[in-house]
Amino acid sequence: MFFEKKINPSPHSSPANNDIDIEVAPHTANTNNGDGQTSLKRGLKSRHVGMFSIAGAIGTGLLISSGTALSRGGPGSMLIAYSFVGVLVLNIMSALGEMAVFMPMDKGFGGYASRLVDPAFGFATGMNYFLKYVVLLANNLTASGIIMQYWLPNVNVAVWVVSFAVVVIIINFMPVQYFGETEFVAACIKTVTIVGLMILCLVIDLGGSSQGRIGFRYWNHPGAFKEYLEPDSTGRFLGFWACVTNASFAYMGSEMVGMTFGEASQPWKTIPKAISATFWRITFFYVGGVFCLGLVVSSSNDRLIDATKASTGAGASPFVVAIMDSGIAVLPHIINGCLLVFVLSAANTDIYVASRTLYGLAKDSYAPSLFKFTKRSIPIFSVAAAAAFFLLALLNINSGSAVVFGYLVSLSTILGLLNWVSILVTYLFFQKGMRVQGIRREVLPFTGHLQVTRARITLFFTVLIILTSGFSSFVHKFDPITFVVNYVGIVLYVFWFVSYKFIRQTKFVGFCEMDITTNIVTKQYVEELERGIS
Known part of the structure; x- marks a missing residue:
C-alpha cells in the first residue's frame, strides 16, 4: 500500500508562488480482494517491471523483421535509423x-488522455492501444509459426498458431x-541470447568461421x-527512411512498461528505475544488435525476409x-529455439497489455x-476478449506467412506510432495545465532534462513517420493493399475520436x-517518506 498527496492550489496563488496544501490519503487500488472486485492488485515487483519492457519489446522487431531493414537500406542506414528512433523512444518514456x-493510475494511457485532454481522446487512445496489441498478438503468433517452419516446413502455420x-x-x-x-525468466533468456548473438556475430566477423x-x-x-525503389541518392534516402519505419516497429513495445504502473508497488521508486533501465537496455540490444548484424550478413542475401516473397522459414531471421x-x-x-521463446513471450505480453487497456476503458465507462x-x-x-484476437493469425491458412507477417508489421507500426502521439500530446497538455x-x-518526483522541448521535437518526427510510412505504395505504381495497411490505422483513430x-x-x-x-505523489512527500515521516 502507498499514499498519495493532494495538491490544492490556493485560489489566490500565482504561477510563480503557489501554495500547496498536502493531504495524505491511502491508496485504494487493492481494496475488494474478493471475487467480483473491480481493482487490480499491485503484485508486480520492481524486478518484474524493470524487465517487463525487455520481455515484451525484444521479439520479432529485432530478430526477424530487422532483416527487412537490412535488405532495404543496408547496414549503415539501419544503424543510424535504429539509433535515431531510440532517441525518440527515450523522450517518450x-x-x-x-x-x-506524479499521478499513478491503473487505467492505462487512455486514462491519462481522458483526465488531461478529452474523454473522446482517451477513448480513441485506449481503443487504438487495444487494437495495436491484439494485432501484435497475431503478428507474434505468426512469427512463431515461421520459426517452426524451420524444422517442419510442411506443417501449416495455423497449427502452431493455435497450439x-x-x-x-x-x-x-x-x-x-x-x-x-x-516474463522475468523470459527476459533473462532474451538477455543472454542477444548478448550471445552479438558476441557470436563479432567472432564470425573477426574470422572465427569458415568464411x-x-x-x-x-x-x-x-x-x-543501399538504394531502395529509386537509384542514386534518392534511393539511398528512401532506404534509410524504410529503416526508420522498420525501427519504429522494432521499438514499439518499449512504452508498454507503462501498462504495469497500475500494478507496480512503490511507483515513485519503480517507475523511474524502469524507464531509465529500459532505454539503456533496449538501446544496447537494438543498436548494438543491428550493428553486429550488419557486419556479418549482406544486405543482398536472398534469404532475408524481404529479399524474396517466398521466404517463410525461420532462416529468414x-x-x-x-x-x-x-x-x-x-x-x-x-x-531458433531461443527465438521461439522470444516471440511467445511477446505474444504473452500482448494479451496482458491489451486486456489491461480494455480493463481501463471499462473503468472509464x-x-x-x-x-x-x-x-x-x-x-x-x-x-x-483480447485473447480471442489470436484468430487474426489464422489468415495464414489462405496467404503465405511472410506476406501476412508483413501486413501485420505495417498495421501494428502505424497503430503504435499513433499511441506515441497520444502519449506526447497528453504530456504537453499536462505541462500546460x-x-x-x-x-x-519542482514538485514532480521525476523530471526529464528539457523534457517539454524534447516532447515537441519527438511529436514532430513521430507524425512525420506516420504520414510517410506508406511511401512505397506511391512509388512507380500505386499499391492499394500496401496503402490501406499503412494508413487504415489513422482512419480508425480519427473514427474513434x-x-x-x-x-x-x-x-x-x-x-x-x-x-x-487528485491522488498524486509529490517530491516533498517522497522525501518525507524516505525520512520515515508519515
Missing part, C-alpha cells in the same frame, strides 16, 4: 514517466505474479547505404542467416462494465479545470 510517477495461443492464454489467466515471473575475416566487407559491397552462412552446425537449431470485472485480481473477461494552475515542475465526441458530446478539458491535484 521520459515524458510518460513524469506523468506516471501456442493456448499456452499464452492460460498464462494470462493466472495471477499477475505468475505472469511477472514468466574467414569479414570485417566491414558488406559495408563496402553492396555498401553501407538475419541472425540465423549469419550462423548458417558461417557453416556452424547445430547452433541454428538452438537459436468506455467499454461494457463486464470488462472491469476481476476474479483474483485478474480481469478475466478482458483477458478473454501545470503552468496555468501555477504548479511548479470523432464518433465518441459526437455521441457523448464531450469537450476538451480546460487547462484551468484540468484535474492534476
Whole structure:
C-alpha cells in the first residue's frame, strides 16, 4: 500500500508562488480482494517491471523483421535509423514517466488522455492501444509459426498458431505474479541470447568461421547505404527512411512498461528505475544488435525476409542467416529455439497489455462494465476478449506467412506510432495545465532534462513517420493493399475520436479545470517518506 498527496492550489496563488496544501490519503487500488472486485492488485515487483519492457519489446522487431531493414537500406542506414528512433523512444518514456510517477493510475494511457485532454481522446487512445496489441498478438503468433517452419516446413502455420495461443492464454489467466515471473525468466533468456548473438556475430566477423575475416566487407559491397525503389541518392534516402519505419516497429513495445504502473508497488521508486533501465537496455540490444548484424550478413542475401516473397522459414531471421552462412552446425537449431521463446513471450505480453487497456476503458465507462470485472485480481473477461484476437493469425491458412507477417508489421507500426502521439500530446497538455494552475515542475518526483522541448521535437518526427510510412505504395505504381495497411490505422483513430465526441458530446478539458491535484505523489512527500515521516 502507498499514499498519495493532494495538491490544492490556493485560489489566490500565482504561477510563480503557489501554495500547496498536502493531504495524505491511502491508496485504494487493492481494496475488494474478493471475487467480483473491480481493482487490480499491485503484485508486480520492481524486478518484474524493470524487465517487463525487455520481455515484451525484444521479439520479432529485432530478430526477424530487422532483416527487412537490412535488405532495404543496408547496414549503415539501419544503424543510424535504429539509433535515431531510440532517441525518440527515450523522450517518450521520459515524458510518460513524469506523468506516471506524479499521478499513478491503473487505467492505462487512455486514462491519462481522458483526465488531461478529452474523454473522446482517451477513448480513441485506449481503443487504438487495444487494437495495436491484439494485432501484435497475431503478428507474434505468426512469427512463431515461421520459426517452426524451420524444422517442419510442411506443417501449416495455423497449427502452431493455435497450439501456442493456448499456452499464452492460460498464462494470462493466472495471477499477475505468475505472469511477472514468466516474463522475468523470459527476459533473462532474451538477455543472454542477444548478448550471445552479438558476441557470436563479432567472432564470425573477426574470422572465427569458415568464411574467414569479414570485417566491414558488406559495408563496402553492396555498401553501407543501399538504394531502395529509386537509384542514386534518392534511393539511398528512401532506404534509410524504410529503416526508420522498420525501427519504429522494432521499438514499439518499449512504452508498454507503462501498462504495469497500475500494478507496480512503490511507483515513485519503480517507475523511474524502469524507464531509465529500459532505454539503456533496449538501446544496447537494438543498436548494438543491428550493428553486429550488419557486419556479418549482406544486405543482398536472398534469404532475408524481404529479399524474396517466398521466404517463410525461420532462416529468414538475419541472425540465423549469419550462423548458417558461417557453416556452424547445430547452433541454428538452438537459436531458433531461443527465438521461439522470444516471440511467445511477446505474444504473452500482448494479451496482458491489451486486456489491461480494455480493463481501463471499462473503468472509464468506455467499454461494457463486464470488462472491469476481476476474479483474483485478474480481469478475466478482458483477458478473454483480447485473447480471442489470436484468430487474426489464422489468415495464414489462405496467404503465405511472410506476406501476412508483413501486413501485420505495417498495421501494428502505424497503430503504435499513433499511441506515441497520444502519449506526447497528453504530456504537453499536462505541462500546460501545470503552468496555468501555477504548479511548479519542482514538485514532480521525476523530471526529464528539457523534457517539454524534447516532447515537441519527438511529436514532430513521430507524425512525420506516420504520414510517410506508406511511401512505397506511391512509388512507380500505386499499391492499394500496401496503402490501406499503412494508413487504415489513422482512419480508425480519427473514427474513434470523432464518433465518441459526437455521441457523448464531450469537450476538451480546460487547462484551468484540468484535474492534476487528485491522488498524486509529490517530491516533498517522497522525501518525507524516505525520512520515515508519515
